[in-house]
Amino acid sequence: MARPTIADIAERAGVSKGAVSFALNGRPGVSEETRRRILAVADEMNWRPHRAARSLGNSRAGAVGLILSRPARTLGLEPFFGQVVSGLQAGLAEDGTALQLLVVEDPEAEMAAYRNWTAEKRVDGFVLLDPLIDDPRFPALEALDVPVMVLGGPLPDTSLSYSWADDSEAMHEAVDYLAALGHRHVVHVAGMPQFLHTKRRMDVLTEAKARHELAEVVSIPTDYSDSEGAVITRRVLSRRERPTAIVYDSDVMAVAGLGVALEMGVRVPQDLSILSFDDSLLARLTHPALTALTRDTQGWATEAARELLRLIADPSLTVRHPSSTPVLVPRESTAPPAGH
Amino acid sequence: MARPTIADIAERAGVSKGAVSFALNGRPGVSEETRRRILAVADEMNWRPHRAARSLGNSRAGAVGLILSRPARTLGLEPFFGQVVSGLQAGLAEDGTALQLLVVEDPEAEMAAYRNWTAEKRVDGFVLLDPLIDDPRFPALEALDVPVMVLGGPLPDTSLSYSWADDSEAMHEAVDYLAALGHRHVVHVAGMPQFLHTKRRMDVLTEAKARHELAEVVSIPTDYSDSEGAVITRRVLSRRERPTAIVYDSDVMAVAGLGVALEMGVRVPQDLSILSFDDSLLARLTHPALTALTRDTQGWATEAARELLRLIADPSLTVRHPSSTPVLVPRESTAPPAGH
């Protein structure tokens, strides 16, 4: 038989379409007995609501969008994205909401997608990744007046909701640890400087310099690529006065850096300590395994998804959701500097 | 102003809703001049079609589903998924079609999702990953009578469409290469034996044994995890008669295996050659970098997505799409065996 509709159910149960709709959505207007009967019929006929019809009726798309403007290949490279996607998806699935993914080449296309998807009522809200300093997406999305959950923060000067892990705190932990081991020359191979969390980490570092009386602390921005990670590492390890520890903003760069150290005959951790600000299988598979700041990215994304659903249900809300701070997991790549 | 509808455009342009619809969809029924006028008005009013309304009208969901039943964390670990997702997305985007992603815990949930999404007309078709031997999903999906594109194959006994890369050919290339280098004892750390491509690779290996007069060729199935990869490697390297080469079905296992070799003082490639059947950043970042069979997963997925769109447009089609065979990329992890 063709797909059954509520009209079929109504006929079979001997009631009106309206009654069926009320019954199926658990709202008042039908007696308990009728409701049960309708539900039974619907079940028997194997009925499922037609997505588009429902959306058209109640003006809910039943989907949220995630638009990424990194080059497409990054998706496969950085474990982070997979974690985020599956985490979001898990949170949304609890509600039957779908995740719509789009990978675009540049920020303009990203903005256009926000506008289009909103105008098309294709999604009920968006998840934003990698908040920037003075992020142009924020005012644009505020203007669109659509529920948005940013993964990252805290964000100054915006009415958008966000879910944030305390990167500063984590960076503090990392630097404190290295300082405690006795390191005085630390290089930070950072991510892209326009990212808010990059800036935050850099700030912590410069501040830590004074606090711990470190001799040298430099943050060097990169594009997160393994090649830049390698290049920078090669450069700093070629200097007369080498750092005794390097903190990498991503595990991909950390692994690339480790490779350079090996290639240059710099022993890890005896001559050089390596700490990755991002954990994943990658960091665990290397030899030595990398000390890293680890966090439950997937869980974070799941929580954020739930918050976004709340936001969609009640757009007057503004969510500032704190998620757990990354935790330092010491492995084999960190040790006191030589002669300490 | 509130979201404009075609009724608004119709009024403003002084025509009927129908004419507007014809004009916007580029179908006959309006003169070129009227069309231009309508388009201009639509553009001026910043009109975008309402997704749900359009779906309801033309009974196209405008989305395809990808349902994965691997544990959610795998998504972040295996670069493969990210590649596939972004590749599919790229192919679908050309058409404005969305990708709906679902990660479930078990095959039952996967099957249920196929049924539900089809019944809800939530998607117009599905992409299937990792075809199994006697895959129960195939008959179920055939019964649902919904367009499906399988990534993998060739598939015997099914009317479903598929896009396949010649794994056997690739495996041949790999074994021929190792044999040419002089290896006679080869171990294959395989993937899950129920996967069709695993079986295919294993078959090639046993066949190659005779052809190249190899002394030893074993395929050992695993669950693709780094830990199993490490365990198996440790086991075979602990034997009196060690293999001189190991072929891994995934880069994650290969890297784990490399770690074990280092840990046991087995030099790569002098004492042991390592070849990965999967390429990614991972394989390139290690030291030595891993010789691997590489392929354009993303491009493959993009092509598959296009084929699926064709299939949706014309469900009478059956697509058997050959994609490019993986190519061997020699790096530093393979060499002739000692004493050769």
Added chain:
DNA sequence: GGCCCGAACTTAACCGCTTTATCAATTCAA
């Protein structure tokens, strides 16, 4: 001039579900 035809539009039904207005039958307060 009458007839037929295709082009250019309009009308209105329809897709499947939600929701509002309406109504009949009860129940309840006075």
Added chain:
DNA sequence: TTGAATTGATAAAGCGGTTAAGTTCGGGCC
């Protein structure tokens, strides 16, 4: 006992498009 409020249900109007079935009209043909 009567009028008002409540309950359980119906009919019908959307939601924003698509599309089948008309309607007009100008022009070619005999």
